[in-house]
Amino acid sequence: MEQTLSIIKPDAVQKGVIGKIIDRFESNGLRIAAMKKVQLDEKTAGGFYAVHAERPFFGELVSFMTSGPVVVMVLEGENAMAKNRDLMGATNPKEAAAGTIRADFAESIDANAVHGSDSLENAAIEIKFFFSENEVL
Numbered sequence: 799m800e801q802t803l804s805i806i807k808p809d810a811v812q813k814g815v816i817g818k819i820i821d822r823f824e825s826n827g828l829r830i831a832a833m834k835k836v837q838l839d840e841k842t843a844g845g846f847y848a849v850h851a852e853r854p855f856f857g858e859l860v861s862f863m864t865s866g867p868v869v870v871m872v873l874e875g876e877n878a879m880a881k882n883r884d885l886m887g888a889t890n891p892k893e894a895a896a897g898t899i900r901a902d903f904a905e906s907i908d909a910n911a912v913h914g915s916d917s918l919e920n921a922a923i924e925i926k927f928f929f930s931e932n933e934v935l
């Protein structure tokens with residue numbers, strides 16, 4: 799059993815597709831082990847994306863991620879990290895395979911509906927960033 803972190807980003811929350819996105823996870827064998835809706839502040843969003851701090855789009859990324867509430871989840875299941883990445887589709891929704899979350903719900907490379915941990919190592923770090931042990935059930 800693996801665990802991975804998923805975030806439904808402000809664009810998808812604003813669109814009212816939280817339920818549709820969660821359905822993709824549950825219909826594909828991923829269980830919601832933890833979940834909360836939060837408004838990220840600049841410090842939290844910047845800390846979460848610290849690995850991208852030197853990238854040219856870092857400012858835009860932080861500004862977008864703080865533009866409205868997000869839903870943060872721990873997904874659990876067999877191959878949860880890779881499975882979630884497959885369900886999400888490519889970073890740029892224009893390149894995302896048909897039927898993926900980003901192809902169906904995202905508009906642009908920054909407003910791209912979801913975040914998902916890209917390695918098991920990062921998943922463990924990201925889960926700890928948002929949840930204490932007794933919140934992951």
Ligand code: GDP
Pocket residue numbers: 855858859888889907908909910912913914916
């Ligand atoms: P992910 O793992 O598929 O989310 O992609 P990355 O880890 O490479 O990038 C993290 C996030 O930064 C992406 O989900 C996008 O929201 C954002 N991002 C990546 N590349 C760009 C870009 O070229 N421009 C902008 N504005 N945002 C980007």
